[in-house]
Amino acid sequence: MGIQRIESVTYGVADADMLEEAVRFFEDFGLFLVERTDEHAVCETLAGQTVQVDTDPGAHLPPPVESGPTLREVVWGVDTADALDRLVTGLGADRTVRASADGVHHTVDETGFGVGLTLARPRPLHVTPRPANVSGSVTRWSTPLEPVGRVRPLRMCHVALNIPKAGREAAVAFYTDLLGFRPTDVVEPMGVFLQAPGDDDQHTFLLCHRPDKAGVNHVAYEVPGVDDVIEGGNHMIAQGWREARKLGRHTIGSNIFRFLHAPCGGRVEYACDMDRADASYETRIHETAPPHTLWSLRQNRDVAG
Numbered sequence: 001m002g003i004q005r006i007e008s009v010t011y012g013v014a015d016a017d018m019l020e021e022a023v024r025f026f027e028d029f030g031l032f033l034v035e036r037t038d039e040h041a042v043c044e045t046l047a048g049q050t051v052q053v054d055t056d057p058g059a060h061l062p063p064p065v066e067s068g069p070t071l072r073e074v075v076w077g078v079d080t081a082d083a084l085d086r087l088v089t090g091l092g093a094d095r096t097v098r099a100s101a102d103g104v105h106h107t108v109d110e111t112g113f114g115v116g117l118t119l120a121r122p123r124p125l126h127v128t129p130r131p132a133n134v135s136g137s138v139t140r141w142s143t144p145l146e147p148v149g150r151v152r153p154l155r156m157c158h159v160a161l162n163i164p165k166a167g168r169e170a171a172v173a174f175y176t177d178l179l180g181f182r183p184t185d186v187v188e189p190m191g192v193f194l195q196a197p198g199d200d201d202q203h204t205f206l207l208c209h210r211p212d213k214a215g216v217n218h219v220a221y222e223v224p225g226v227d228d229v230i231e232g233g234n235h236m237i238a239q240g241w242r243e244a245r246k247l248g249r250h251t252i253g254s255n256i257f258r259f260l261h262a263p264c265g266g267r268v269e270y271a272c273d274m275d276r277a278d279a280s281y282e283t284r285i286h287e288t289a290p291p292h293t294l295w296s297l298r299q300n301r302d303v304a305g
């Protein structure tokens with residue numbers, strides 16, 4: 001089939017202090033620290049994807065696309081060795097691809113972001129959704145809900161990158177023509193939502209047009225439910241991290257979200273309840289941007305008068 005999921009992301013940071021800050025951030029966020037040296041750290045989701053933070057991310061990566069700490073590479077997990085061979089061969093006919101000792105094939109996209117391909121190593125997830133009640137469908141009797149407690153992201157579910165508006169068609173075509181992504185929603189003034197061929201989420205990847213600037217926008221992590229989104233965000237704020245966008249539900253993808261600023265660049269998103277889309281979902285073209293969210297928490301001061 002092809003690309004199934006995000007396998008890892010790599011951030012480059014300037015020094016050991018920034019590295020320490022990033023490790024504290026991701027541990028507070030709920031990831032598991034699995035490797036740590038003076039130069040780099042690796043954190044993991046429950047699904048076994050890794051977040052790499054490095055003071056010297058390596059010779060196989062292109063230069064950063066923006067100043068300051070930022071995302072340097074997204075490695076995509078491919079479901080079979082045959083599919084991986086096919087993708088690497090196709091990429092190799094178009095641009096330079098280098099293999100590293102860990103089995104990752106590295107190249108660079110049209111914007112300058114590092115792109116890797118490797119065999120996916122999915123770890124099964126065991127999730128019991130919290131029972132919900134509505135009249136006519138009651139599933140929770142005589143059991144008040146308990147707090148979630150420590151929030152643990154299940155998996156990285158999507159990455160969003162900012163790309164310059166000039167040349168955006170070529171930037172998107174790299175992912176559709178060479179890597180097999182398909183556009184699910186095209187918002188002409190804003191960007192293209194893309195689904196990996198082996199993923200069910202309405203989007204696995206988002207390329208946001210910006211007037212002239214490339215950079216990391218955000219990386220999203222699926223959590224089991226809305227209580228995790230709320231409690232996870234509250235915990236991060238209690239630990240001193242800054243919220244970037246308060247609780248809401250997106251119009252495209254329908255995911256419930258809460259965003260935090262990440263010290264290693266861009267933002268991270270706690271996300272849940274995203275739309276799943278199969279082959280019956282036809283690409284939607286939006287000539288004007290739909291409202292960013294239909295479900296923001298409006299306050300009195302948001303209403304004129």
Ligand SMILES: [Fe+2]
Nearest residue numbers: 158160220269
């Ligand atoms: Fe998102």
